[in-house]
Amino acid sequence: MDALLPRPRAEIAPGAVHLPDWLGFDEQREFVTACRGWSGYRHTRLPNGGVMSVKSVCLGWHWYPYGYSRTTGEGTPVLPFPDWLGDLGRRALAAATGEEGYEPDVALVNFYDATAKMGLHQDKDERSLAPVVSFSLGDACVFRFGNTETRGRPYTDVELRSGDVFVFGGPSRLAYHGVPKTLPGTADPALGLTGRLNITLRVSGL
Numbered sequence: 001m002d003a004l005l006p007r008p009r010a011e012i013a014p015g016a017v018h019l020p021d022w023l024g025f026d027e028q029r030e031f032v033t034a035c036r037g038w039s040g041y042r043h044t045r046l047p048n049g050g051v052m053s054v055k056s057v058c059l060g061w062h063w064y065p066y067g068y069s070r071t072t073g074e075g076t077p078v079l080p081f082p083d084w085l086g087d088l089g090r091r092a093l094a095a096a097t098g099e100e101g102y103e104p105d106v107a108l109v110n111f112y113d114a115t116a117k118m119g120l121h122q123d124k125d126e127r128s129l130a131p132v133v134s135f136s137l138g139d140a141c142v143f144r145f146g147n148t149e150t151r152g153r154p155y156t157d158v159e160l161r162s163g164d165v166f167v168f169g170g171p172s173r174l175a176y177h178g179v180p181k182t183l184p185g186t187a188d189p190a191l192g193l194t195g196r197l198n199i200t201l202r203v204s205g206l
């Protein structure tokens with residue numbers, strides 16, 4: 001029942017906008033197919049010795065903690081950033097905030113299995129303060145959106161579901177955010193995805 005109720009657009013903080021159900025089901029399915037076509041998903045190793053529980057692959061530039069490079073950790077070229085993904089990001093940002101002319105050149109594609117999560121962090125390895133545009137596919141998750149000062153409160157927990165867009169820019173561009181948990185089994189089986197995919201688009205400024 002709950003799934004049938006429309007969820008309103010919400011400004012979670014200044015410059016941070018949640019657009020529920022922005023991608024149609026066919027677009028979600030095509031996006032999942034594209035994500036399957038990208039190879040090289042890896043658990044990123046952190047300088048503190050930890051390993052991220054998500055598996056990720058990058059397009060355009062390779063993100064590592066804490067910077068961007070032209071080659072992957074294996075020394076292979078980074079997968080290209082496709083034009084259609086830039087177009088999608090441009091349309092999503094325009095729909096969220098009205099900003100035109102967004103030109104992302106990096107995508108981080110994260111896969112969450114039932115137990116994966118992502119600790120609170122800032123996206124601050126880019127040399128541009130252009131917004132981050134995030135797409136969610138598959139299982140829903142709890143997305144924690146905080147403040148620019150600390151990992152702690154105040155923060156707002158937002159449920160991101162398949163097809164949702166979340167944009168953060170302006171005064172929220174450097175806000176701490178993370179994924180405390182996914183909600184396993186909530187994906188529409190017709191999507192053909194067990195788990196959650198998140199794709200964030202950024203402008204590297206490089």
Ligand SMILES: O=C(O)CCC(=O)C(=O)O
Pocket residue numbers: 108110118123134143160177178179198200
């Ligand atoms: O999975 C998400 O919704 C957030 C991902 C994220 O914050 C990141 O890739 O930097």
Ligand SMILES: [Fe+2]
Pocket residue numbers: 121122123177
């Ligand atoms: Fe992030």
